[in-house]
Amino acid sequence: MTDPAIELKGISKSFGPVQANKDIAIRVMPGTIHGIIGENGAGKSTLMSILYGFYKADAGEIFIRGQKTEIPDSQAAIAAGIGMVFQHFKLVENFTVLENIVLGAEDSGLLKPSLGRARRELAELSKEYELNVEPDALIEEIGVGMQQRVEILKALYRRAEILILDEPTGVLTPSEADHLFRILENLRAEGKTIILITHKLREIMEITDTVSVMRRGEMTATVKTAETSPPELAELMVGRKVLLRVEKAPAQAGDVVLEVRNLSVTDDKGVQRLKGIDFDIRGGEILGIAGVAGNGQSELLEVLGGIRSATGTVRLKGQEIDLTGTQSDGRSRRARGIAHVPEDRQREGLIMDYHAWENVAFGYHHDSRYGSGIFMKNAAMKEDTAGKMERFDVRPPDPKLAAKNFSGGNQQKIVLAREIERSPELLLVGQPTRGVDIGAIEFIHEQIVALRDQGKAILLVSVELEEILALSDRIAVMFDGQIMGERLPEDTNETELGLLMAGVTDTDAPHDVSEIEANLAHAGHR
């Protein structure tokens, strides 16, 4: 029997009082794709970071290809043939792709020869593994899909034989994700070993050979993928049965709540982000906006949420909304009954250093319930938070904990509790379940549907087509600042939506990937 590519024994790791990994053992066979799943905060990223030398384990041993190996830092991991693509990419934003790839793996003191060699090797690697990147583009100007390819290339350029990917598909479109999986299969075919962390059971089932489940810092099970099923995995992960489908009754659409006409936005750099958009949303209806990130969805949410000014007309229940003037800010929007769950909860939706109870009032801090006159009523805020945390099952239900100390899913629940519990006329939701584990996804979807069933209008933006298809009553697809078309979820499928997202309207004709990539490259900054 061959040695496992990786074997970890008795790995433990604490961050201060938090024990993130407890006595973990895992074996990964060479030439396989090994999945790791687990709830938010289960310790997946920590375990892999230890393997990559990013963190140092408190205890435990690492064997690479049967050899006991010390990995005190990433240098050692790289030398042992390990590469890792982190959940939050470790790229230098204002460097070029090429510079990011050579960083730390330069040949000599001078850059030029290193860059020259990297350029040549990159061309080969790109061809070999279908990893197209633009060597001279700046990271901040390319899309996440390409950024991820850069991360993979970084690892391959360092001759990684073992590749770890931490939640790689969280930010990808379906076609990008498919593309990624093709790449991973190619790599496996080459004999490389891959460890894949994901929250998506479908992906586990689709591509992995083996899957390990983590719960609360411990490794609870490792099973052959072929011998398990999504419901079983979900139960192993969460510790109870999970509904993997959204249950919802047909929509009872009422009057038009939101009317958007000829909405246009130009950003600071003079690029037109929205090009005259029209649509309506009725009460009791979820309008899903599908699209590749960067095609104007974010701007649409920002305009409606009062963060960005725009031209055109927006009416809420027949009353016009100020898009440029003094009433064009988040506070006035909230006063009009528009709630907003932003795409990036850590950057916008929450103040990470604020306690949960402070975050619960965030944006609504002028409400009479949270304050009187110029003062805030902290006691009222705390009380309100305790209630919300209970109703939204936020764990741990401690209003005094800072937002940064909650896991992603629980952070999202805090935002949702704040925005939904007020019964807004219109709810704007961006990427509601990005990076959230399935237990929490189920809950979040239920809350959104419940709001719809109260007759409220909901605008849902998500790059997850599965989510769009499951939640929406109508689907609009955005591409390059325009709406390419509207579909009903029951009349469409991921393939058709994927083509629309790439700006292709004749969805019945055959199209190849390069055409789609070229289209996307022209849209916005991608």
Place this chain on the structure above:
Amino acid sequence: MDFLTLLQVLDSTVRLATPLLLACLAGLFSERAGIFDIGLEGKMLAAAFLSAAIAFVTESAWIGLLAGIGASMVLAGIHGLASITFRGNQLISGVAINFLAAGMTVLVAQSWFSQGGRTPSLMSGGRFEPVTLPFAEALSGVPVLGPIYTELLSGHTVLVYLAFAMVPLTWWILFRTRFGLRLRAVGENPAAVDTAGVSVVGLRFAAVAICGVLCGIAGAYMATALQAGFVKDMTAGRGYIALAALIFAKWRPWYALGATLLFGFLQAIALRPDVIEAVLSFRVQVQLLDALPYILTVVILAGFVGKAVPPRAGGEPYVKER
């Protein structure tokens, strides 16, 4: 303003800009690596003192220079220890270093030389003498270019030429070498450097050390080239001005040259009320003249320079786990 006056003002500009330039480049290395440094002033001051003291004792400007660099490096080391190793607050550390230098220089100078916190005046060997560039004499007769060469370009100390040579060198190091790539990366995203297998701590210490060297030269220049000895608080806020120039220059070497020359020029022109009055043809209140460089800085900053975006990881210690 006639040509010779202009030359004199520019000549003065060069001298006044030199310490600013060195300190600005020093700050550039440090801040590009993500370590903010408001302790430039203190490092210059310490270097000014020790270079003068050692130059006096050894009668060698060069040994003095090394000593000055050493003094500055010690403070740089403290800053590194506080802000890199112990992940302390970089602003506090910088403030502390400025205080430390202000106090220690005088204290040590007093107990060493008993001349009221200054060093004795340096005799010729202890100072950097002006360098006359080749053919300066011969070319002085050539119209326009001649005086520019002899008056303006020639006749500065070697440290001035060193300072100006540091600009292309800094550019080259930052943008053409492996070290520079890593240095810039660690100021933008230390995690990227860390996961690429390069030591964040090592890089940052290297940057802080370079900062120490350059501040050391700046201080030594003031005490052993511009002046002939150390006088208490002789840097007179130039470290802060250099910091302003650095922000003004958006953390880029060539812009730093431009910014420090501009600041030097504003200071030089403020020393010539006669010229200003001749140009404006009315009397300028002395206090206004005094404040002129600062007012113009604000005006230029507000009027012509857009938002300066510092290195993204600047000022924050690199914390992997808490």
Place this chain on the structure above:
Amino acid sequence: MDVMPKWAEVVLVPLISLVLAFLISALVILGIGENPVNAIRVMVSGALGSAYGWGFTLYYATNFIFTGLAVAVAFHARLFNIGGEGQALIGGLGVAFVCLYIPWPHWSLALLGATAGAAIFGAIWAAIPAWLQAKRGSHIVITTIMFNYIAAALLSYMLTEQIKAPGSDPASAFFPDATNLPTFYDMFSWTGLGFSEFTPANVSFLIALLACLFVWVLIWRTKLGYEIRAFGHSEPAAKYAGISPTKIIMVTMIISGALAGMMAINNVMGEAERLNLNAAEGAGFIGIAVALMGRSHPIGVFMAALLFGFLYQGGAELAFSTSIPSQLIIVIQALVILFTGALDNMVRMPLERIFLTLRRPPKPETKLEAAE
């Protein structure tokens, strides 16, 4: 979640840091050939050992409370106000105008007027850099540094050309007697605390305490404070919540400048009773250290200001009764700032390890389990 109990964080860490700072200071004193034990004794007894000493210590502390609070408030919005010095100078100008040109019937009214004058003038001086930052993106660190120099020149102009009293030095006339503030001697003579008639601590100390309270309420109890902190933590989040960055930058800096300006009621109105060029005496810069050391919390600022007041007065005593050069005090200040402000983790890290091992066995609680 925290590794250490709160008392260790709040008391133990600063205390050990302080001890370290003084140990190194002692070495410095030894290095220049003096007796450190004697020096410390002189400082402590001179600054804290008598009501006389306290009268000076609290006077200096009052200055530092104002400038420290100024820097602290700005820090909450992540604005680095290095301009406290200039704002305090200009605040002095405000005090001078109010005291010289308005006939006040009683000091209490004059104090109100002067406080307003100082605050308004200081606020104006901070508002310009704030506006430049908010509207033009000019880096507030540079502009506030520049405004310190400009303030000094402006004050010099006012004192030599506009409101100069006859005599050799550039200073305003003495303020009318009706504006002279009661000192601790006047205020506490009935208590038998024994404040000397000649110590400068005065009623502005109480205003400084009120200012601490004001800042605490502002930052942690008002909607504005909530918005200021939110903006300081994350500008995108603030925008999302409908908080206007321009408004926050302006308002915060105006409050900050007003606080720095208010320092003038202590030194200009309370002590010098006229305006001179030295009005701020570097207190604006000490304010930075005080705010940083006080972790931008009013109580911390108050404690740090006391510490610096102690160092100032203790240092003066040292100069009176020993031959130690007065620069030693600057060195001690530097070491205190360094150890308590920048090298605090050097103390905290080992302490945390100790506390962690102390609490592990009896209570192996983790966050994950707490989550159940």
Place this chain on the structure above:
Amino acid sequence: DPAVVFDLGGKFDKSFNEAAFNGAERWKEETGGSYREVEMQSEAQREQALRRLAESGSNPIVMTGFAFGNVLSEVAPDYPDTTFAIIDAVVEEPNVRSVVFKEHEGSFLVGMMAAMASESGTVGFIGGMDIPLIRKFACGYAQGVLAVNPDATVIANMAGTTPAAWADPVKGSELTQAQISQGADVVYAAAGATGVGVLQTAADQDILSIGVDSNQNYLHPGEVLTSMLKRVDNAVYEVFAAGDAVETGVNVMGLENEGVGYALDEHNADLVTAEMQAAVDEASAAIIAGETEVHDYMSDESCPALSF
């Protein structure tokens, strides 16, 4: 024991305070007595220092600098048994001796020497902080220059308008360079530590300079034309020597009682010609005799010879 209180510049400022220090030291050496000294750090300490010294029995107490004036007028009445001496200001209290100097007269003499030594007919003056006292120096100097050479040009610059102007030798250097480029070949510095830079640059550029307060000729032998002496050391020495018996009232130190003058020693012997010396001594005599009147800027805040 007597005591001396130095102003913010500190006792080693190479000029004013240092002169006071030298006087005290001389007294100590000659008599073997001891004295107390205090350096100011902040404005609030002025009164504190005076009271502390008075209460601890120091007598007489000398303080340097006009900035003590206001404080002293408050403190002196509280300690009628202590004698105070203040330099550079007049405080009218029965137990105060006020020592003031006729700096304009000394400056007049060195101005004459500057004009005689100058070949270009342009001479410079560099002051520290722009205050009336320094203008008094500048004005006397300009009068002396013009007395010798009515066509001469006097360039006057001040290093600044804030106390920082006393401590920036680099600025002093650059001002000197600027004056040289305008033709000045003698510069007179009355600028504290800033003056150190002035004298240095003058020596580097081979022009003559004039020191101030103390004898600064030794700083650059052969390159400092002379120094305008302001005998603060004598004033302090006299007070210390007189002890309890020191006379109170206003004590004006001028040419007549050698309170001001110019320095002549081995360092500048070659620079000061006999002719120069004769002219200056003659002028000095005329001033003492009242035949020549040197205008005092501080008497009416104006200067006939120089505009500021």
